[in-house]
Amino acid sequence: MRNGIPTAYYLFRTAWSVMHLVLLVALLVAVILWSVHDGQGARFISAWWRMSLSISATIFHALPFPWELI
């Protein structure tokens, strides 16, 4: 018993948390490895950045000022 609760409960709860951490760290490692490989990460971020800017620019130019039409 630990703090009035069976030790098995603590072991299982720790197991869930460790598995959760492992899953997220694995996800992070996978993302980092993928990013590092052949500059994919940099390309993804720049593409994502460009896409964000492109969306922004598209909307920005959606309605020109009146004098721009002249």
Next chain:
Amino acid sequence: MQYLFLLVLIIVALIIVVIVGWILLALLIRAFSILIFYWVIGFSVMFAIGLFSGLVIPWRVLTNRGKFALRQLTPDDVVTGKAFKGRPRGESKHYGWDRAWPMYVPFQARQDAKGVVGEAHVFLGKIWAMIINGIRFTPLGVGAVLCIALPIPFFGFWAGVWLSIGAWLLAMLALGFVVWIFQRIMLLSLRWADIIRRRRSNASLKCYYCYGESRTPSYRCLNPQCTIIHRNMLPGPLGLTTRRCACGTQLPNTIRAAARTLPTLCPYCNRELAGSSGVRHTVQLPVIGSVGAGKTRLLMAAIVQLESWLTERQGSINAVTPDAQTYLDAARLTVHSHAETVKTPDALPEGVPLILRDAASEVTELQLMDAAGESFATWDTTADLRYLDNANAFLFVLDPLAWPQLRQELKLGGLAETVVVTGENQKDSYGAAIDRMRAESVPLRHRKLGVVLSKADVLLKLPSAAELANSTLDSHSIRKWMLEHDFDLLITGMEMDFGEVRYFLVDSMNSHDTDHPLSPWLTLQWALQANGSTLTFVDPEPKAGPRRAAAPPVPARA
């Protein structure tokens, strides 16, 4: 002219309004395009933050640091049926679940999952409430900025947190499922292994106090301060190989394991029984007969002979309780000193539990149920003798000297003073016991009866028994003699009642070899075998004894 001027003015004003509106709309769209960029960045960054914030939530909940009240199951929840549905099965079902901690998977795991989801709700709800309050209770301009700037990044955070919590739930579900499958396989294996092994050894608990029979004994917790009684130690929702009592003490699961270490209790009267009761074959041997028929003497002589028979063959006989030890000592003393047998008190008998172990270490618990003859006087007095219902074989001790013809010969031979003869109607004793069992619907045709003619030492001196004395003294010749000497009605009744009736002639006063046809040991051997004892015995058929020209030596009745 005035109207024309007014029209021009209106047109100019409209053009100005349209141009100003256009410019304002274009400015708004440009501002919105910047906001879109901010939202995309904000959503993405907060999503990543939410993903890792979700890591903290389960940890906070499971260490009781969360805001959400995690439901911790306790032994009280088990007892009140709140921990899980379903009721226990088997003989102990009427007691409900034992006061012990439930297994973590799946019962507490389910509550933990609910706790984590609840904590995520509370956590995100609090942040959302802070945003709403920030918008509501700040100056209009700041509120408007917050209203535009915060919600979208918050939704990114929200999505990140829930994705993380989803991963936690997935991990729990996957690992929990594997654990649950393993537990189910283990549970069924352990449970059935325990049941089958006990069934194979024909093990059951027979209480020598209240006569109750059970295949699921109760056990008291190992902790001397704890008074909790565990009614069903089979693997189940409270544990596989071990369970945790509400007091925190770890107890072994399975009845075989529990019997090795825990104090055993009768599930009916809650009295403590001998260790390992319930996991060995137990024979309750009921002896029927009227007052003075020779029941107690027969049992004492038989048990002393059994002891010597077992010890000669590397076996042993041990008293289970102090009272049984006293009985064993008294039996040795009475038999070896040929002393008069003390009258059995007219009270509800406690069984005398003895552990018999043969050379092959096969064990049988023999409980001698020696009720006073008064107990068989009427149907009412036999009503309390519930052990009669459970036994497979009975011994009916019959005093042949009480029969009128033999009583007459006893007087004529001057032997009337040497022996106590029962003064009661022995048929009534038999009838009272049988009526009690019939009333309880005991299938007597599947039961066996050993009819024991006692006091052979005196009987064989009488003229009417001369033919018997010269016979082989086996069951057949005893039956034949009884039929020829007015026992025919009784024999017919007994043989109609029981599936098997075996006849013995016993001399409990003198020492005989165990293979002697008058040996009391043969009755015990037959009863043990008839009750399915796995002890190794010699041939149960009494060897054809030498045709005895003379009666056995005169007993030294003190």
